Amino acid sequence: MAFDSLAAFLTMGGYAKYVWPAWGLAVLIIAGFTLWARFERRQLLQRLKRRQRRETRTS
Amino acid sequence: MWTFWHKLGSPKWSYAICGRLQPIFWIAALLLLPIGSFWSLAISPPDYQMGDSYRIIYVHVPAAILAQSVFVAMALASAVFLIWKIKVADMAASVMAPFGAAMTLLGLFSGSLWGVPTWGTWWTWDARLTSMLIQLFLYIGVIALRGAFGGSDQGAKAVAVLTLVGVVNIPIIKYSVVWWNTLHQPATFNLTERPAMPASMWMPLLLMVLGFYCFFIALTLFRLRNELIRRESRARWVQELAG
Numbered sequence: 001m002a003f004d005s006l007a008a009f010l011t012m013g014g015y016a017k018y019v020w021p022a023w024g025l026a027v028l029i030i031a032g033f034t035l036w037a038r039f040e041r042r043q044l045l046q047r048l049k050r051r052q053r054r055e056t057r058t059s
Numbered sequence: 060m061w062t063f064w065h066k067l068g069s070p071k072w073s074y075a076i077c078g079r080l081q082p083i084f085w086i087a088a089l090l091l092l093p094i095g096s097f098w099s100l101a102i103s104p105p106d107y108q109m110g111d112s113y114r115i116i117y118v119h120v121p122a123a124i125l126a127q128s129v130f131v132a133m134a135l136a137s138a139v140f141l142i143w144k145i146k147v148a149d150m151a152a153s154v155m156a157p158f159g160a161a162m163t164l165l166g167l168f169s170g171s172l173w174g175v176p177t178w179g180t181w182w183t184w185d186a187r188l189t190s191m192l193i194q195l196f197l198y199i200g201v202i203a204l205r206g207a208f209g210g211s212d213q214g215a216k217a218v219a220v221l222t223l224v225g226v227v228n229i230p231i232i233k234y235s236v237v238w239w240n241t242l243h244q245p246a247t248f249n250l251t252e253r254p255a256m257p258a259s260m261w262m263p264l265l266l267m268v269l270g271f272y273c274f275f276i277a278l279t280l281f282r283l284r285n286e287l288i289r290r291e292s293r294a295r296w297v298q299e300l301a302g
Contacts, residue, residue, distance in 0.1 A: 002104055002111075009101060013111035018176055022169035023100070026118040029161045030092070030274060037281045044288045048301035051292075 068145040071296045074287045077280040084277035091270030098263035106260075115173040117264055120247055121271040122165035126194060127229050129159030129275065133201070134226040137219035147283075149215045150290065152222060153205060154282040158275060160198035167191055178242060186235035187243035190228060197225040
């Protein structure tokens with residue numbers, strides 16, 4: 001372990017304001033893309049189902 | 060061999076293969092990224108000169124590597140699309156672009172944050188930084204051009220050509236630190252020499268780079284399936300998917 005306590009870890013040896021935003025954006029990108037891709041899939045399948053229902057009703 | 064290529068080119072097969080390969084890469088990313096992050100942030104020792112600010116390297120280097128690899132992958136897919144007219148290749152190139160742009164942005168952002176305590180400035184017109192900024196504009200250009208054409212065949216061709224022209228920037232980024240020896244330091248990793256840092260520092264960096272790669276592959280397979288559903292929504296196999 002490089003740090004003695006959680007507080008020391010969060011302070012990052014005085015570099016907290018540089019280290020955490022860089023890591024924050026990385027987490028945001030990874031999580032954001034995952035959620036976006038899943039949302040995209042759900043929406044596409046829903047749209048497909050709606051169209052199928054519409055078409056079976058009219059035919 | 061040829062039948063394999065043709066099958067891979069068929070949307071239904073591509074969809075199935077992507078689905079088969081996907082779990083391996085999601086699981087690998089899910090293991091590598093948390094372990095790599097914990098190791099990078101809490102276990103690896105502080106740098107003797109930069110202190111704990113050097114921990115930015117663990118997102119900066121993977122982002123910069125991916126920013127370039129993603130564009131090379133897009134260029135390869137574009138070449139396959141132009142030569143063999145395989146539409147799945149064009150779809151692959153299109154789903155990769157936003158993540159590549161995000162990685163370029165992350166590389167620039169984390170580099171700026173790192174520059175303040177180490178170089179005393181968040182931006183300078185150094186060759187590496189400038190070529191990376193151009194890379195971001197290339198990604199934006201590719202995405203915007205596709206949007207402007209509204210999904211037509213002509214548009215797909217134009218995007219592929221722009222991607223192949225834009226790929227010349229990749230060797231410029233790579234050798235910028237050699238050709239113009241300004242501020243940015245040379246590469247941390249290469250294939251022929253041992254890294255100039257102890258294993259306790261480069262091991263977590265390697266995990267992070269691999270983790271970013273696995274995430275990129277998993278995300279691409281997932282979004283390629285989305286794109287296949289979107290573009291082939293009239294095909295029978297897609298209809299059965301929703302039913």
